[in-house]
Amino acid sequence: METSPSQIHEHFMNPLFTDFYQITMTYAYWKAKRHEEHAVFEAFFRKCPFKGKFAVFAGLDEVLQFCKEFKFTPEQIAYLKGQMSHAEDEFFHWLENLDCSQLEVSGIPDGTIVFGKQPLLSLSGPVALVQLIETPILNLINFSTLLCTNAARMKIRSGPKVKCIEFGLRRAQGPNGGMTASKYSYMGGFVGTSNVYAGMLNNIPISGTIAHSFIMSFDSEDDIKEQHYLDGTDIYARVKELREELGWQDTNDSELYAFISFATSYPDRFLALIDTYNTINSGCKNFLLCAVVLSELGHNPVGVRLDSGDLSQLSKDCKKLFKEIGDKYGHDYSDLVVVASNDINEKTIRQLNEDNHEIDIFGIGTNLVTCQAQPALGMVYKLVEIEGKPRIKFSEEKEKVLIPGRKKVFRIFEGEHPSFDILTLEGEDDLQDGVSLTAYHPFNDDTKEIGSVTKAQKLTESLFKDGESLIKQVDLKEKREIVLQQIKSFDPAVVNTDEKEYTVYLSKKCKETFDSLLNSQSVE
């Protein structure tokens, strides 16, 4: 049931999905007859999001799809003519015929762990075209990368035993805020989503049980009259027996009716939301009444969901009661899960860990999908070369000065972990395993000398040429595995605890070009 990745963004993604200044600049280039000059732009961010030390690059599927389909429609051209009434007709003819056949994209495959100041994408071609697509490309990679990083961070914080599911559709920033979140949280290490359509489009496992409203909709015994029986057994009668035996008559009746109805509908997927009334004294007990009956009939109840209260304490109380009742009735309830889902974020996960919670699955919504801790990634798209000449952009902040020239990224391993990344200029030979190397810090005089690198991994690949994507389609599940494997390969001080800075250095030639441009031009 897998479909094209472009479907998560539909046909918004057309040439008009851009800032107007891209079009006004295009016209100025055209007027100056400079529109066909060969330019290289690079997309990168300066600081890793969430005050962390890494990011996971995402959104490439959508970028390549966009480039492939880039073409103005007559209706769009007519709209532009109305907005730019003084512009010459011939410009619009040129625009009508424009596509991405002259565009070349190279860069880092998505799902790669990336760092600040390294080119994630290099786009080259006629300056007017490459300028025109700045906005859509940034839109497509900014949020995807931010989201995927957020998910990866939450998954890492949750630890290897705890699973994370994305639950945020209702709070996402618009429909495909939600679609993007579902897709890229899965890639970042989540195990599934509540979003059914995202599940269908991207082949992501979906999950869901019941809401408070379902429980509240039950009032009297009459509401389950159709559902007393399961597999020929009067389960309502059996629940009442157990309830008396256990002295649990004080649990909430409406809740119990709701659980019986739900258990009858889902005998093998019974996961109950237990905090509508009193979490342990009503919800957990009512769940267990139904669970025991299901077990007696050979079904496997799944567990409970907590959506409020002290999640750590409640998870322990639930597990204790599961064991007690499992033991009493001879069922192994050690596999029953506790799902927790109230306003989970990195901070609450850390707190829950300190409290030694016994939660098995986090359902994470708002904080994940809107990236509440940092809702925007400041990815930029900068001109680094025109007509073969490197370009620099000065800034009063040294760290904001642009590193000129078209660059490639290599990941240098010393021993088992990646040790640093290094940028070389296009035209330099590729770095090889075993090479000896001096790496230069871009903004100060630090250098790093290595006698023989364990591995020099080239991250930059050709991604798009002659109007076609050059990367082999990797399915989302595989990309998810790649992300998880990479996280394992990095020093935990970089990816797990945000303690250690991972540096991006420059090759000798790259450093020399940078310095000579810095010296040749004055900032004024």
Add this chain to the structure above:
Amino acid sequence: METSPSQIHEHFMNPLFTDFYQITMTYAYWKAKRHEEHAVFEAFFRKCPFKGKFAVFAGLDEVLQFCKEFKFTPEQIAYLKGQMSHAEDEFFHWLENLDCSQLEVSGIPDGTIVFGKQPLLSLSGPVALVQLIETPILNLINFSTLLCTNAARMKIRSGPKVKCIEFGLRRAQGPNGGMTASKYSYMGGFVGTSNVYAGMLNNIPISGTIAHSFIMSFDSEDDIKEQHYLDGTDIYARVKELREELGWQDTNDSELYAFISFATSYPDRFLALIDTYNTINSGCKNFLLCAVVLSELGHNPVGVRLDSGDLSQLSKDCKKLFKEIGDKYGHDYSDLVVVASNDINEKTIRQLNEDNHEIDIFGIGTNLVTCQAQPALGMVYKLVEIEGKPRIKFSEEKEKVLIPGRKKVFRIFEGEHPSFDILTLEGEDDLQDGVSLTAYHPFNDDTKEIGSVTKAQKLTESLFKDGESLIKQVDLKEKREIVLQQIKSFDPAVVNTDEKEYTVYLSKKCKETFDSLLNSQSVE
């Protein structure tokens, strides 16, 4: 060139665009033969966003469009069958035939100033259907309302003389994060957007000029060789004359070439980005060199854009230099504008106001479109009635207890300003102008007595019935006017300064129903 509002969300918006638990619950209702029971859900938020005292309701166009088009496709049904392999075939037949013909929606028209705890939408119909559409409806109104409120707040803070333009597409949370932001910031009082496609779909004025990369792409005189002339005059020669006359030889040459090229392309829309090198000593002077030449040729230069630095001081310095040069060469430069666009948010606007800035237009991006100050609105969707019986949801926090029953909202005016809102129960007579009234606080014993209200404005309207929208299509520009008018009509302490709480009271009958349900059911 106006098109259907649904276009900003495309066909994501289908019945699968929902949380899986909505579908699992639907199946449970169906199994219990309760799926046709008549239920009423209400959508509301508890707290106004941005620590403020009001919100602007938005997103209704998209909700009604979604309801109108709600229908599962055979492909979607097939997917669900695969996910719910134990479910009975007949359930899927029922689902296949489901549409919103039995749904009724009433509520508050979008563009209305709204407050916490009042029903923005009431949805009634078969419980399974109304449950199923919870997620998409919340998704469609949560972000739109949040964004529109954010825009209105920024516009209010900017004051009546300063215009605001939305510039955030590249940083938005996905493509229609950006589309939603453009549409609803215009409705909230902005004058335009940089987003061309949103401009085309929603008939919003678009604006844009040049980026740093355009300026950086110029290197030598050769780059303007095609553009020395405008209207037959050698403007480059004239610029050089002026430059010498003014002793401005130290301005950055590449920047000057870029401005000449842009002025030639846009003689009547010349607005220059002036902070690439040195804002005043290079950018502003280079702008004025071109501006004077344009003025001499009978064109009207527009102004400058600042994208970094001390925006307040720079705006004053620019205005001073505009006047000096305008006076010297006999041109009235009092209309030249200063646009400022670096990380503007409510806080920076307040600071700029305190510094008596002379900015004419704010270009606002990231903080507006991602609602950085609060990236999610916690709108909820709660069951308030089933089979004619009001429902309540308890909570340990008193303010979170649900006000039961289907409700209407009236806005009560005393004198010129709205004084408070009051909720009455469906079935109560509508409140009339001049009526005497006792209003009850929902969560304490406060009451408010009024001998004769100036105006009792009914906010709740019928919005959707028999599969069709009942509201007349109001175009976005008109809605924008309605928002601006309403803001003017409210006490400035509520909408301008966040000082005064605007209270939502209950009618006597509504309060009695609430209290009797509170007393009849125990929280356990």
